[in-house]
Amino acid sequence: MNSGAGIYFDGVTSARRDVIVELAPSGLQISNLEGHPRTEWPYDEIEGLAAPENILRLGRRGSAALERLEIRDPSLAAEIDARAIHVDRSGSLQRRQHMRVIGWSVGATLSLLLVAWFGVPAIAERLAPLLPRIVEDKLGDAVDMQVRGLLHPHKAGTALDCGTTAVENPGRTALNKIVGRLEAAAGLPRPLRVDVVRQDAANSIALPGGHVYVFRGLIDKADNADEIAGVIAHEIGHIAHRDGTKALLQGAGLSILFGTLLGDFVGGGAVVFGAKTMLQSSYSREAETAADSYGADLMNKAGGNTHSMATILGKIGGATEPGMKILLDHPETEVRVAAINKVAANQQPSAFLDANEWAALKQICAEP
C-alpha cells in the first residue's frame, strides 16, 4: 500500500480539501485529486493529534499554521504510524510520560512530608527568636483578642477576669506573690502577665507576647499553692521558648506547604487536614515536654516543691486522656509525671503561700 485518500486543511482557511496521500521515502507527499503535489511532510516532523477513534489526525510539529491531515483508511494509518516516530497510536509514549508523572509526584510528596516533619519546626525554631518584639507583641494582642472572645462566659453581668473586685482582691495579691517569685527566678527579658479567668476546665494557656491565663477550674482542683506555681512555671516555659509564636509560624508554614501545593482534588481536603493535625500534634508534644523540663528547673530554682507540679498533672491529666494518642497534643501523663519527679531537686521546699494567702487565692473567682 503506497497511497490513499485523506482530508487536508491548510491552516490558513477553513476550507476542507480531499487529497491523495503518498508514502514517499522521506515523507508524506500530499497532492490534490488531479495529482498536483500540494506539500510534503517529512516523517520526523509529523505528530499524531487527538481525534475520534477511527481517524488518524496528523499535524506538523513546530508549524505556526495548524495544518491538519486526516486519514480514515486504517491500513494507510498503520503505515504512517510505522514510519513517523511522533505518531503514538498505541499510547506507549503517553504511558511512559504517565509513569514519570507518578514517579516524580510520589517523590515530591515524600520530600514535602520530610520538610513538614523536620524543616517546618526547624525554621519556626530559628525564625521565632528573630521576630522583633514589637511584631510579637502585636501578634500576641491579636491572639489575645480572639482568645478572650472564645473564653468569655457570655452571661450578662459576668466578667471574664477574676480578682478585680473587693472580695476577690486578696486572691489577686496572693497570685501576684507566686508570679513575682517565679518571675524573679526565671529572669525573663520581658514582663509577664498572669490572669485567672472564669472557665471551668482545669487548664491554663500561654499566648505569644507573655500573657498567661489560668482557668478557675485549675484552682478548684489544686490542693496547695505549689501546684498552681508548678502549672505557671510550665507556662513560663512556653513563653521562654516562644512556643506560641512558633506554633503560629508552624501553622502558616504547613498551610502553605499542604494547602496550596497538594491535595487539590475531591476528598483531598481530608488528607491535608489529617496530615496537618497529626504533624501539629507532634510539634506540640515536643514543646510540652520541653516546657515541663523548663518548669521543673524553674521550680527547683525558686525553691518550690517541684513534686507538686507532678501531682497536679496527675489530677488533671487522667481525665482528658482517652481518644487517639497520635492526635494528642500532650505526651502521656505518666511519662510527664515520671520525668518531672526525676529532675525534682532534693531540697527542703519553702511554700509559695501561707494558709491564709492560699485560702484567699481559692476565693479569687468568688463572685458569680
Next chain:
Amino acid sequence: MSSVEEGGVAVSGGVRFLGQRRSYWRLLIRGAALLMVTLGIYRFWLATDVRRFLWSNTEIAGEALEYTGTPLELLIGFLVAIAILIPIYAGFFVAALDLGVLGKLSGLIAFAALGLLGQYAIYRARRYRLTRTVYRGLRFHQQGSAWAYAFRAILWWVVTVFSLGLAYPFQLASLERYKMRHTFYGDLAGGFGASGLRLLIRGLPMWLLVFAPLALAVSSFIGIDWRAFAETLAQGGDDVMARIEGSNPGLGAAIVFAVLMGGVSAILAALLYPAFQAVVLRWWSSGLCFGTIEVRSHLRMRHVYGAYARFVGYAILFSIAIGVVGTPFLLFLAALGGVGRLAAAGEIATTFVALVGYVIAALGYSTIYRATVLLSVWQLGMESLQLSGLSTLNKVKATGRPSSALGEGLADALNVGSY
C-alpha cells in the same frame, strides 16, 4: 458522502457525539486512581485527557473538534498562579492580625478580592480553552479584558443576590454577550442573541416553587415579639430557653414550621435542578452565533432527568459496594484496637484506613457524577444542536494566537474551574 456539497461543508448542520461511554469510564477511573496516588498532581493530566476525549469526539458538520492543550501548560499555569497567590494570602494573614479597622474588615476584603480574582480567572481560563480548540485547521480565540469582565460579573452577582435570584437570567445574558462578542473562530466573530427576559419567563415557575415555602417560613415569624426575645437572650442564665418560651408562646411552633418549610424548599430545589439546567442550556445554546452561522437547540428536559437518574443509580450501587468492602476492615481494626500492646499501631492503621476510605468514597462519587451527569449533559447539549448558515465555513481565515494557561492555574488554585 452524499450530504457534502462542493466545498466540503455538510448541508445539514448536525452535531454528533462519537465517544464511547465505556472509554470515558475507563479514562475517569484510571484518572481517579492516579489522583489518589499522586495526591492530586495528576489533575492536570486528567483534565487534559478529559478535554481531549470530549472535544475530539464532538463532530460538527462532519468534522471533529480538536483540543491541543497540554498538561504541562496547565501545570506551569498553576505554578505561576501559586506564585501570585501566596503573597496575597500572606498579606491577608498579616492584615487579619491588625487590630484596627483593617483587621476587622480583612475577611470581607479578602472575600471580595478573591471573588474578583475568581471571575478574572474564569475569563482567562475560557481564553486558554478557546485558543486550544481547533476546528478545520483554525483555532478559536477570545479578546476583551478579563478585568472588565470580572468587575461586570461581580456587580451582577451583587444584583442577583439582592434580587433573590430574579436578576440571574439578565446576568447570564449580559455576561454571555460580553464573552461571545469577544469570541472568534478564525476571523469569524461570535455573538449572543438570547434575551434574559425570555429565560426569566421560563424559569419563573421554578423560582416560585422554591421561594414560596421560604416566604411562608418567614411570614410565620411576623407575630413574634422580637424585642422581648432579644432582652431575654441578653439576660442569659440557665433557664433562658424557658423564659423565651414564656415571653413568646408562638415561637416554638414558628421555628418548627420554618424548618419544615425550609426542608420543602430544599427538596423542591433539588428536584427542579435538572429542569433548570435543561432550560438554561437550551436557552443559552439557541442564543449562540458565529457570523452567519446560527444555532438552535431542541434539548429535551426528560433526557437530562435520565442522566441524573443514572447518577443516583450508580451512586447507590457504589455505596453498597463500599459498605460491603469496608465493614470487615473496620471490624478487624476494632478487634486490633482491643489488644493492649497493638493499640497504638491499631490507631495509626485505623486513621489511615479511614482517610483512604474517605478519599476513595469522595473520588468515587465525583467520578460517577462526571461519567453520568457531566458527560450526558455535554452529549445531550451537543446532539440537540441544529446549525444553519454553514456555507461560511468554507472561507474563514486564520487569526489569533494561543494564550497562556495562567487563567487555568488561577481557576484551579481558587477552585472555580470546570471541565
